[in-house]
Amino acid sequence: MRLGVSSVFSDDIAIDLGTANTLVHVVGRGVIIDEPSVVALHNKRGVREMLAVGETARAMLGRTPEGIETIRPLRDGVIADFLATEEMLRQFIKRAKSSTGFRRPRILISVPAGATPVERRAVYETALSAGARQVYLIEEPVAAAIGAGLPVDEPAGSMVLDIGGGTADIAVLSLGGVVQARSLKVAGNAMDEAIIRHVRREHQLLIGEVNAERIKIEAGTASQIVNGRQAEIHIMGRDLKQGRPKTIVLSPQDIALALNDPLERLAEFVQRSLEDLPPELSNDICERGVNITGGGALLDKIDTELERRVGVKFVIPDQPKHCVVLGSARVLQQLQGREHLLIRP
Numbered sequence: 001m002r003l004g005v006s007s008v009f010s011d012d013i014a015i016d017l018g019t020a021n022t023l024v025h026v027v028g029r030g031v032i033i034d035e036p037s038v039v040a041l042h043n044k045r046g047v048r049e050m051l052a053v054g055e056t057a058r059a060m061l062g063r064t065p066e067g068i069e070t071i072r073p074l075r076d077g078v079i080a081d082f083l084a085t086e087e088m089l090r091q092f093i094k095r096a097k098s099s100t101g102f103r104r105p106r107i108l109i110s111v112p113a114g115a116t117p118v119e120r121r122a123v124y125e126t127a128l129s130a131g132a133r134q135v136y137l138i139e140e141p142v143a144a145a146i147g148a149g150l151p152v153d154e155p156a157g158s159m160v161l162d163i164g165g166g167t168a169d170i171a172v173l174s175l176g177g178v179v180q181a182r183s184l185k186v187a188g189n190a191m192d193e194a195i196i197r198h199v200r201r202e203h204q205l206l207i208g209e210v211n212a213e214r215i216k217i218e219a220g221t222a223s224q225i226v227n228g229r230q231a232e233i234h235i236m237g238r239d240l241k242q243g244r245p246k247t248i249v250l251s252p253q254d255i256a257l258a259l260n261d262p263l264e265r266l267a268e269f270v271q272r273s274l275e276d277l278p279p280e281l282s283n284d285i286c287e288r289g290v291n292i293t294g295g296g297a298l299l300d301k302i303d304t305e306l307e308r309r310v311g312v313k314f315v316i317p318d319q320p321k322h323c324v325v326l327g328s329a330r331v332l333q334q335l336q337g338r339e340h341l342l343i344r345p
Helices: 082-096 117-129 140-147 188-203 209-219 252-258 260-275 279-288 302-310 320-333 335-341
Strands: 012-017 021-026 030-036 039-044 047-053 068-071 106-111 134-139 158-163 168-174 177-184 233-239 245-250 290-293
Touching (some): 012 082, 021 320, 030 320, 039 082, 047 082, 117 134, 134 140, 134 320, 140 168, 140 290, 140 320, 158 260, 158 279, 168 260, 177 260, 188 252, 188 260, 209 233, 209 252, 260 279, 290 302, 290 320, 320 335
Parallel strands (some): 012 106, 106 134, 158 290
Antiparallel strands (some): 012 021, 021 030, 039 047, 158 168
């Protein structure tokens, strides 16, 4: 893989292409885009025309007339709709490029640790089609570890659990290299689905994914112990028995109960990863703790709840949602020294 040197006539762009949100970092300018990975399309006689991307498209979810569809072009961290993803990337790259950028940018994109070669190639080809001059790939939890400021070059183990929208990824690094990287399709979207199922089962109320995400953000907590977040949330949905609109009130403890299953699966995921490590590295992580990054780290008390279930300390760094894109940007700036962390498409 030939890296070359950065040109003053192009922008270097790091992209965290996520199932729920896409973040774009331009080297020298910081994170300039943090928007939902949503696309709105007008379907006219079989021809799809782009209407909006990001926040504008997300506002249309569940509200579009016939002929207009809003979609999430990524599923479980990988591309499900190639054309929509390409156009979304094209729009974000266009907005990210500076007015002095004369050449197409070099782009580093993060992918789930469990992405297959076919899925990696799809991301690579899509970024090239969207206007990149060169495309590099890195595993999300590896980028997250660097973005979180973990001492990955030391002769000791560092572990990160990156909880995104579609996947949760784990990476263990030591001596500047990757010892272990794995992925689980249980993350933010699974939490939203768990809330939808709980509200339907316990209250016979039908709510959508936008409402479920709002519940998680505004009143969600990982712990059922009543000593944390106390905010209640009023939710309106359709009564499944009478078919009429109905409003209920949910407490944080209701949400914690709803999230029990995805949290248990995350705890088991971390436990299995620790069991598969050499004893020396496992001891390092037990002493240092596991860093939680990604949007899932913002769930109230997720660190203390995972610590209770796994028996290892969990730590949330500053700006956990930005760790992947910040780490990707740092790797992009140090390509010559970090080339071994890149993965081939």
